[in-house]
Amino acid sequence: MSGLSETERAGCRMILKLLSNIDLLSLSDTVTNKMIVVENVAEATETILSFSKNAEELLRRKKVQRELIFKYLAKEGVAMPPNSEKHQLVKRTLALWSSGKATDAESRQEETDGTKGRRATExxxxxxxxxxxxxxxxxxxxxxxxxxxxxxxxxxxxxxxxxxxxxxxxxxxxxxxxxxxxxxxxxxxxxxxxxxxxxxxxxxxxxxxxxxxxxxxxxxxxxxxxxxxxxxxxxxxxxxxxxxxxxxxxxxxxxxxxxxxxxxxxxxxxxxxxxxxxxxxxxxxxxxxxxxxxxxxxxxxxx
Missing domain, CATH: 3.10.450.50 (Nuclear Transport Factor 2; Chain: A,)
Known part of the structure; x- marks a missing residue:
């Protein structure tokens, strides 16, 4: 059973989308010790989220590079110095999720899909x-x-x-x-x-x-x-x-x-x-x- 809250799952899912397909599949093998075979990136994402003990463990994985966390925080409106070390970015991300101020990924996607045509006109x-x-x-x-x-x-x-x-x-x-x-x-x-x-x-x-x-x-x-x-x-x-x-x-x-x-x-x-x-x-x-x-x-x- 995953130790991630709903907010942490949504945030981690957004970060995982920034990984290449190869790195995502490799991370799935690492998290499950190759005990589960996944068929595609969607299954890999859900497997990683389900088998990660907690959000901090997932963020500290080698495949989750500091640049990805930096980009995620910036998209959430959290400005961090560009020379921030990974442990600082991890700490700030966990604080964001615990504060409840993170953007819900699914709601953001629905808003994006629903307004894409209108914004194209704009x-x-x-x-x-x-x-x-x-x-x-x-x-x-x-x-x-x-x-x-x-x-x-x-x-x-x-x-x-x-x-x-x-x-x-x-x-x-x-x-x-x-x-x-x-x-x-x-x-x-x-x-x-x-x-x-x-x-x-x-x-x-x-x-x-x-x-x-x-x-x-x-x-x-x-x-x-x-x-x-x-x-x-x-x-x-x-x-x-x-x-x-x-x-x-x-x-x-x-x-x-x-x-x-x-x-x-x-x-x-x-x-x-x-x-x-x-x-x-x-x-x-x-x-x-x-x-x-x-x-x-x-x-x-x-x-």
């Missing part, structure tokens, strides 16, 4: 703003891109009570890079590479940290540059809020490149995000934050 009108034909005026592109991006990102914040829009790695190039610099008391720099990790880390801002990013789309808060090679830089400043409190300001630089294989949709190649807490800025800056980057500094990013 993406045609809302998300495709990122590839609007603007006669290629970089400034117009920058304004429309920022309106689309921040509406999409902020919709993930549960405190707004909105239906989250279709956020995900599909909006990024596979080798996208995120550089996150935060100055709130102390300075911290983190880097993330790859569409899934970058997407998940940015998602954690509104979902886990309950932040709202409000861009300043006036001329002193938004600047765009286009290189001769197709890269467009969009730099924008804005304020960061949680509920009614203004926590500080941000400066965000996007590198955008068209994807010829996806109807020339603009996709994100890199993201540089700098966050300053309110104790690190002047009050006048918070009211209407302006970019600290000039055109010459932005052009250095072309190289």
């Amino acid at each position: 993406t045609a009108s809302d998300i495709q703003v990122s590839k609007v034909d603007v006669g290629f005026d970089p400034q117009v592109l920058g304004q429309q891109f920022c309106q689309w991006f921040f509406q999409l990102l902020n919709s993930q914040n549960p405190s707004l009570g909105q239906q989250p829009q279709d956020w995900g790695p599909q909006h990024f190039w596979p080798d996208v890079k995120l550089r996150l610099l935060s100055r709130a008391g102390s300075e911290q720099m983190d880097e993330f590479l790859g569409a899934e990790l970058v997407s998940l880390r940015l998602l954690a801002l509104p979902r886990a940290e309950r932040l709202l990013l409000c861009p300043n789309l006036e001329p002193h808060g938004l600047r765009t540059l286009a290189s001769p090679h197709g890269l467009v830089l969009v730099a924008v400043a804005g304020t960061i809020h949680r509920d009614a409190a203004c926590l500080g300001i941000f400066e965000l630089i996007f590198g955008l490149i068209r994807s010829p294989l996806e109807n020339n949709t603009w996709k994100i190649k890199f993201v540089n995000l700098k966050i300053r807490g309110q104790d690190a800025v002047e009050g006048s800056e918070v009211a209407a934050p302006a970019l600290s980057y000039n055109s010459s500094e932005l052009q250095l990013l072309y190289s």
